[in-house]
Amino acid sequence: MEREPAPRGPHPADRAEERVPPPRRPGEDGIGDARGRGAARGGGTGAPRPGGPARPGPAHPADPAHGAARGQDHPGHARTPLRRTSVRGQVLEALRTALDSGELEPGRVYSAPALGERYGVSATPVREAMQRLAAEGAVETVPNRGFRVLARTADDAAALAEVLFLIELPVLTRLAATLPALPPELRPLARRTEELARTGDRTGYAEADRAFHTALLGLHGNPQLTRVADALHRRAGSPRAGTARSWAEEAAQHATLLDAIERADTATLATVLRGHLGVRG
Structure with missing residues (x-):
């Protein structure tokens, strides 16, 4: 008499399918559920591993730590990345004023570090502003020296x-x-x-x-x-x-x-x- 084959466990591929969570509906991030389960187990934010400490889950956007990692000034408000652009804009206007007044003399070469020291900034925003002025035709680049103010004939x-x-x-x-x-x-x-x-x-x-x-x-x-x-x-x-x-x-x-x-x-x-x-x- 033939014996029935012993039942086999699920195939490894089947196990992988079983572990795949169902797709979330639009607007769901699963953060609230994870935080709730972690709190019920003792304040953790992620599911605990067997025999080990709770694994930290994804931080909520309103968490202060999350804000610091994303470059926010305070929770819930993203920092506006205007500091660098603002400095460059101020340097650009200062250079334009110096060009209009004749403070920057036509034909003379000015280095970015020297102008940066004059305006109390690093050479980088000066270089960026001078490149803008070069595109406008007010100055020209002099390799390894700086920028020459162009004289209008x-x-x-x-x-x-x-x-x-x-x-x-x-x-x-x-x-x-x-x-x-x-x-x-x-x-x-x-x-x-x-x-x-x-x-x-x-x-x-x-x-x-x-x-x-x-x-x-x-x-x-x-x-x-x-x-x-x-x-x-x-x-x-x-x-x-x-x-x-x-x-x-x-x-x-x-x-x-x-x-x-x-x-x-x-x-x-x-x-x-x-x-x-x-x-x-």
């Missing part, structure tokens, strides 16, 4: 003025034809440039001049165009006029441009803008 200035004219004239002409009324903030911006021109604040005037043109071009609604024009204004430098008298005249042209837009006087608009930007011919 008369031909450079004329070329930049022509490009700006080709960008701004179509925009302002369109505004003159379609804009129902000028926003109220434009007139104060124009007056601000005149005030700074009278006081001889070259750096302040450069910032106010760019703010005026940025606000005016921004009415077109194309942020890419506005950013390109702002970068060109930075490269061209401001004021474009060479004497104090012509500088004051240049500042007064901002209000004249606004008057021409309000009257939809495109002929005057083109003439004034050409002189304002310093276009030849």
Whole structure:
């Protein structure tokens, strides 16, 4: 008489399948259950191993230890990683101001460590800011030495003025034809440039001049165009006029441009803008 074969245990592959937990539903992380079971066994956060201490489970996002590991200032609030970017941004603005004022002299080479010591920062944010200025055409990289401030020649200035004219004239002409009324903030911006021109604040005037043109071009609604024009204004430098008298005249042209837009006087608009930007011919 044949004997029945003894029952076999589950195949190792079957055991592996049995140990696979069921898939969690969306929104479930299983953390709460693990913490509850651990607490019931004595405060542990994970299932205990046989004959050994409880194995720590995943930390809850609200745990202080978890926050420290993830770089949080306090539980439940992620730290905003702006510290490095903020330093670089501040250094960039400081360097732009130094370029506008002439503190950083054209043709001279400046090293990142020396500028970092001047501004009380490491060389890294200075290097990053200088690379941005190099992309804008304000400086050039000198291998193993630093960055040279580029001197703008008369031909450079004329070329930049022509490009700006080709960008701004179509925009302002369109505004003159379609804009129902000028926003109220434009007139104060124009007056601000005149005030700074009278006081001889070259750096302040450069910032106010760019703010005026940025606000005016921004009415077109194309942020890419506005950013390109702002970068060109930075490269061209401001004021474009060479004497104090012509500088004051240049500042007064901002209000004249606004008057021409309000009257939809495109002929005057083109003439004034050409002189304002310093276009030849």
